[in-house]
Amino acid sequence: MTVVNLTPSDEFEFKPGQGQVLLLACGALAREIVDLIERNRWSGFDLQCLPAKWHNTPDKIVPALREKITAAKGSYASIYVLYGDCGTGGQLDALLQEEGIERIDGPHCYAFFSGNAEFDRHAEDDVTSFFLTDYLARHFDKLIWSGLGLDRHPELLPLYFGNYRKIVFLAQTRDEELAKKAMAAARKLGLGYEYRFTGYGELETGLKSRAT
Structure with a gap:
């Protein structure tokens, strides 16, 4: 099993097989995507991830994806993007429409991990929730x-x-240590805490529909 321990600033590439479909994804999803590819023995995917920290500077996401798409044209049967809008203000969808490329359904990873319909069902109650x-x-x-600079400016x-x-x-994943970290984060922010197990949700079903 490939262990993926990326820092928020890392780019990442994973080429386990035939490389018929290029996945372009946020680095925050790399560990889950690699786990799904290996667990299901999908040989047709190559994966390239952009730094997860770009969620704090989303203006970098679309230009970088444009470069990746341009470089990959002609080398793959198709390209599939694993991003929500992620703060790009619709620019990501405009790029993908221009290029004729699909992305996973949903505005962000919270929705497609939860399942978009399930996330919408909780929307009213979750309006004051941080995920x-x-x-x-x-x-x-x-x-x-x-x-966010809170270590320097609390x-x-x-x-x-x-x-x-x-x-x-x-x-x-059912990881007790991660749950403890999430609870510690809630205490640090002075917030309440709720745990919901989602598994990989529509990330898994989206990849399964494109697996070869």
């Missing part, structure tokens, strides 16, 4: 606490999180 996935729980201190905490009431940990 963590396995990746975000693992890298909370670096990506969120330090990434006085900004009410500005960033004053309207939230709880952390909802959307867990892809």
Whole structure:
């Protein structure tokens, strides 16, 4: 099994087989995607991931994806993008429409891990919830606490999180240590805590429909 322990600033490539379909994804999904590819013995995918920390600077996402798409044209039967809108303000979907490329359904990974219909069902209750996935729980201190400057300016905490009431940990795996990290993050932010096991949700079904 390939163990993927990316930092938020890492790019990542994984080429396990025939490489008929190129997956372009956020680095926050790399561990889950590799696990699904290996567990299901899907040989037709190559994977390239952009840095997860670009969620804090989403203006970098679309230009980088454009470069990846241009470089990959002619080398793959198809390209599939594993991103939500992720703060690009519709620019990602405009690029993909221009290029004739599909992406996974959903506005963000919280929705497609939960299942888009299930996420929408909770939408009213979750309007004051801050979400963590396995990746975000693992890298909370670096990506969120330090990434937002709260380690240097804790006085900004009410500005960033004053309207939230709880952390909802959307867990892809049943990992007690990650649950402890998510609970610690909730305490650090002064928020309540809720655990929901999602598994890989529509990330898995989306990949399965394109596996060869």
